[in-house]
Amino acid sequence: MRYYSTRNGAGNVSFAEAALAGLAPDGGLFVPEEIPPYPKAVKSSLGSMDYRDIAFETIKPYVRTEIPDPVLEEMVHSAYPFTAPLVPAGDRLVLELFHGPTAAFKDFGARFMARSFAFLRRGESKPMRVLVATSGDTGGAVADGFFGVPGISVTVLYPKGRVSPLQERQIAGLGANISALAVEGSFDDCQRLVKAALADEDLRRRMVLSSANSINVSRLIPQAAYYAAAAGRAEAGRTDPDGEATPRAKGAAGDRMQGSGAVTFSVPSGNFGNLTAGLYAMKMGAPIAAFIAATNINRTVPDYLESGEYKTRPSQATLSSAMDVGAPSNFERMSAHFSWEEMRRVIRGAFVTDEETRKTIEEIRRVHGYFLDPHSAVGWKAADKLREAEGLQAVKAGGPLGVLSTAHPAKFAETVEPLAGPVPVPAVLAKAMERAADSRIIPAEISALLEAL
Numbered sequence: 215m216r217y218y219s220t221r222n223g224a225g226n227v228s229f230a231e232a233a234l235a236g237l238a239p240d241g242g243l244f245v246p247e248e249i250p251p252y253p254k255a256v257k258s259s260l261g262s263m264d265y266r267d268i269a270f271e272t273i274k275p276y277v278r279t280e281i282p283d284p285v286l287e288e289m290v291h292s293a294y295p296f297t298a299p300l301v302p303a304g305d306r307l308v309l310e311l312f313h314g315p316t317a318a319f320k321d322f323g324a325r326f327m328a329r330s331f332a333f334l335r336r337g338e339s340k341p342m343r344v345l346v347a348t349s350g351d352t353g354g355a356v357a358d359g360f361f362g363v364p365g366i367s368v369t370v371l372y373p374k375g376r377v378s379p380l381q382e383r384q385i386a387g388l389g390a391n392i393s394a395l396a397v398e399g400s401f402d403d404c405q406r407l408v409k410a411a412l413a414d415e416d417l418r419r420r421m422v423l424s425s426a427n428s429i430n431v432s433r434l435i436p437q438a439a440y441y442a443a444a445a446g447r448a449e450a451g452r453t454d455p456d457g458e459a460t461p462r463a464k465g466a467a468g469d470r471m472q473g474s475g476a477v478t479f480s481v482p483s484g485n486f487g488n489l490t491a492g493l494y495a496m497k498m499g500a501p502i503a504a505f506i507a508a509t510n511i512n513r514t515v516p517d518y519l520e521s522g523e524y525k526t527r528p529s530q531a532t533l534s535s536a537m538d539v540g541a542p543s544n545f546e547r548m549s550a551h552f553s554w555e556e557m558r559r560v561i562r563g564a565f566v567t568d569e570e571t572r573k574t575i576e577e578i579r580r581v582h583g584y585f586l587d588p589h590s591a592v593g594w595k596a597a598d599k600l601r602e603a604e605g606l607q608a609v610k611a612g613g614p615l616g617v618l619s620t621a622h623p624a625k626f627a628e629t630v631e632p633l634a635g636p637v638p639v640p641a642v643l644a645k646a647m648e649r650a651a652d653s654r655i656i657p658a659e660i661s662a663l664l665e666a667l
């Protein structure tokens with residue numbers, strides 16, 4: 215597969231080049247030359263295949279000839295000892311993406327990315343530095359994914375005081391080849407600093423640089439797999455039993471699946487990597503009817519879908535902090551593949567306030583015995599708001615409604631517990647809380663970052 219830049223179509227690079235570079239030289243994002251359809255036999259058995267096999271089939275065409283099949287198979291097996299259960303809650307399905315080691319969906323992308331980097335750089339002697347800007351969960355997932363990988367070190371930039379204490383421990387508690395910078399600014403500042411550092415000729419001469427943000431194709435593509443797996447099961451009218459980390463109150467019934475057919479997914483979105491991966495899965499042939507682009511008050515994309523005008527703005531802090539993004543980086547990739555009209559045919563946007571987020575967390579726990587984290591609550595509520603406005607009917611023909619749950623509620627206990635009571639804590643989070651965070655504070659200036667590197 216060849217990859218091109220979103221900016222001027224420049225590039226024509228391999229998967230290895232696109233993944234290891236992160237950003238295209240012209241500042242654009244790499245996109246594959248095509249989004250290949252699943253083979254018929256795969257498409258018709260998405261509802262019954264093992265998660266690892268779906269991940270293998272999803273990623274394979276994008277890395278063809280560069281990562282041999284047996285290596286890819288080994289990678290997906292070691293990356294995904296956990297899966298993404300689709301569990302019923304109330305009148306919908308929750309796609310739980312938090313059963314990995316950092317309890318957020320970013321484990322799916324980061325764990326594959328780290329393994330592919332290690333393989334693609336085999337035999338290289340010059341060490342590599344991976345830069346990553348995080349609004350909370352990316353940093354932890356990337357740190358965990360790359361921890362102990364020889365020849366690669368990671369620097370995580372996060373907005374000081376805007377991530378939870380647990381997230382900070384996940385980012386800055388590992389040490390060894392992982393270092394953390396607490397930036398005096400917003401997530402957008404962190405992202406800007408990473409982009410500037412990657413473009414810095416001087417720095418590039420000194421070290422091999424890459425970025426691990428969701429702009430990286432090696433993180434994006436594996437995320438398409440959980441959409442395909444969940445859509446296949448929803449279409450077949452099947453759900454999964456609760457897993458170890460499923461945050462359901464004792465004794466609460468799981469409810470039953472309502473209907474079958476092509477699913478509509480509500481996707482809590484910030485940088486829009488997750489939703490873009492969903493669009494890839496749909497284009498590959500996964501039985502998906504539509505998407506809901508669910509945001510907090512950082513409503514750049516819902517406004518664009520409504521008006522056709524794309525206006526970025528400074529990000530505003532909310533309860534769903536991992537979605538506090540005013541200038542979503544993957545929008546450039548979405549619009550490289552789809553026009554406004556095409557997006558509107560399959561995506562409806564809705565934004566949710568903090569007040570609505572709180573009410574949703576409280577209500578879903580009280581009525582259905584299910585705990586939502588603030589991000590997933592945005593996804594849940596956005597679907598309700600569209601339903602009330604009847605906008606959803608325009609894109610959805612009566613199939614099941616799925617909400618992506620992007621993080622475990624125990625990661626945001628300080629918000630969730632006052633509203634919903636004590637949240638059961640999964641083992642991986644209890645372990646992370648025991649670590650001490652060790653980071654360096656820097657102002658939001660490129661000179662400070664360059665000096666730290």
Ligand SMILES: *Cc1c(COP(=O)(O)O)cnc(C)c1O
Pocket residue numbers: 318319320350351352428482483484485486487488489536537589620621
């Ligand atoms: C990163 C993140 C999001 C936003 O995902 P994007 O791919 O950036 O749109 C949503 N929820 C949680 C918990 C996250 O960590």
